[in-house]
Amino acid sequence: MRREELVDLNAFMTVAEEQNFTRAAARLGTSQSSLSHTIRRLETRLGVRLLTRTTRNVAPTEAGERLLATLRPALDSIGSQLAALGELRDRPAGNIRITTSEHAATTVLWPVLRRLLPDYPDINVELTIDSSFTDIVSERFDAGVRLGEALAKDMVAVRIGPDLRMAVVGSPEYFSKYPMPVTPQDLDAHRCINLRMLSGGGLYAWELEKADRELRVKVDGQLAFSSPNMVVRAAADGFGLGFVMEDHVAPLIAAGRLVRVLEDWCPSFAGYHLYYPSRRQPSAAFSVLVDALRYRG
Numbered sequence: 001m002r003r004e005e006l007v008d009l010n011a012f013m014t015v016a017e018e019q020n021f022t023r024a025a026a027r028l029g030t031s032q033s034s035l036s037h038t039i040r041r042l043e044t045r046l047g048v049r050l051l052t053r054t055t056r057n058v059a060p061t062e063a064g065e066r067l068l069a070t071l072r073p074a075l076d077s078i079g080s081q082l083a084a085l086g087e088l089r090d091r092p093a094g095n096i097r098i099t100t101s102e103h104a105a106t107t108v109l110w111p112v113l114r115r116l117l118p119d120y121p122d123i124n125v126e127l128t129i130d131s132s133f134t135d136i137v138s139e140r141f142d143a144g145v146r147l148g149e150a151l152a153k154d155m156v157a158v159r160i161g162p163d164l165r166m167a168v169v170g171s172p173e174y175f176s177k178y179p180m181p182v183t184p185q186d187l188d189a190h191r192c193i194n195l196r197m198l199s200g201g202g203l204y205a206w207e208l209e210k211a212d213r214e215l216r217v218k219v220d221g222q223l224a225f226s227s228p229n230m231v232v233r234a235a236a237d238g239f240g241l242g243f244v245m246e247d248h249v250a251p252l253i254a255a256g257r258l259v260r261v262l263e264d265w266c267p268s269f270a271g272y273h274l275y276y277p278s279r280r281q282p283s284a285a286f287s288v289l290v291d292a293l294r295y296r297g
Contacts, residue, residue, distance in 0.1 A: 008042040011035060012050055013071050016064060017140075019057045072137075073279075080281040092284035093122030099134040100127055100145035103228065103245055104272045108161045109145070109293070116292045123285045132198045136276070142286060143276040148269070156278050160293040161271035165246040166207070168266065169258040173238035180261050181241075184208050184217050191240035192219035196226040206243045208265040215265075219243075232258075271295070 011028060015035065018024040025032045043050050050064035060068055100109060105127050113125060128134075128141070136144045145160070168181070174191075181187055187206075195204040203224060205216040221240045225231050228244050235242035235249075236257050242249075246266070252258040274293055276282075282290070 005045075008038055008045075009067075009071060010075070011038045012042055012064070013068065013075065015039060015051060015058055016060045016068055019059060021058060076137075077279075077281075080283070091122050092120055092288050094283050094285040095124045095126065096143070096286055096289060097126045097128065097141045098143050098145065098274075099130050099136060099139070099141045101131045102129045103248065104145045104161070105129055107247060108272050112160075112292050116289070120285070120288060123288065125289070130198070143274050145272050145274055147272060154278050155275045157273040157275045158290055158293070159271070159295045160274050161295055162297050163268040164271045165268045166243055166266045167246040167249055167253075167260050168206075168241055168243050168262040169232075169235055169249050169253065169260050170241045171236055171238045171258055172256065174235075174240065175259055180259075182262075184215050184262065184265060187217055187219055187241070190219075190221075192221040193231050193234050193240045193242045194219060194221060194224035195228065195231055195243070196224050198226055204243075208262065209267050210265045 011024070014028055015021060015024040018027060021032050021035055025035045028035065039051060046063075048063040049061050050067060052059050052061055098109070109127060117123065117125070133146075134141065134144055136142075147164070170178075170180075178190055179186075181190060184206075192206075196202075197204050203218070205218050208215045208217060219241075223234055223239055225234070228248060231242040231244055232249055232252070234240065235244075236252055241261075249258050249260075253260055274290065276286075
């Protein structure tokens with residue numbers, strides 16, 4: 001393959017990923033007109049249309065999708081091999097992109113990074129806070145963080161945190177007006193604070209379990225948030241019951257600002273796992289990070 005052919009293929013893949021010639025040109029450090037000429041040259045050489053252009057965006061044709069399916073693994077492999085060359089250096093180096101929830105970033109990732117990074121100044125880490133399920137391959141992340149081990153077969157999962165529990169909490173002020181619930185059915189008589197799931201857009205059904213009896217309870221209330229932090233704040237201010245991570249509210253419970261109920265309906269479950277493609281050739285920097293994150297409790 002000639003050098004200019006590889007350049008053309010990289011240009012096509014960048015336009016397909018950005019779905020916009022202006023953004024792709026900025027990413028490649030070239031002009032929009034030059035990039036358009038490159039794509040036309042590639043389409044002429046291959047004899048097929050690779051991109052469909054509209055007034056709003058650009059999308060791959062069927063031929064373009066087939067070419068992308070071949071290019072992505074090949075270029076990913078090249079990128080991994082180039083990153084692996086860092087092992088020849090005295091100190092691991094490189095950029096690592098991880099998609100994670102805010103809770104995992106705060107409780108698991110940042111405590112490790114805070115200790116690790118001063119010893120490895122050439123390792124750069126980018127954390128993208130996103131509670132939705134992200135396709136780490138198509139979005140070009142090196143790894144993602146998810147609860148449990150239910151992952152695709154081509155993914156490697158590394159446990160990075162302890163078991164977790166949920167907690168149903170309300171403020172003393174709230175319980176001065178409403179009786180404490182004893183069973184999940186009692187929640188029908190309570191004002192509950194809902195959490196909007198960004199991944200699907202629906203409201204989170206509270207997952208409760210006791211003696212192998214599992215319930216998914218849809219609760220009602222005046223408030224709904226897309227942030228667990230706001231659920232905790234509203235619960236502490238007396239606006240209803242919240243259902244959040246136990247460690248998130250432990251200090252408030254200890255301080256008497258929140259009271260825990262239905263504790264026997266909140267068993268522990270598998271904690272956070274770091275996952276990444278099994279075909280990935282880990283760089284020295286990535287291997288250092290994975291080893292530091294690995295849970296040994």
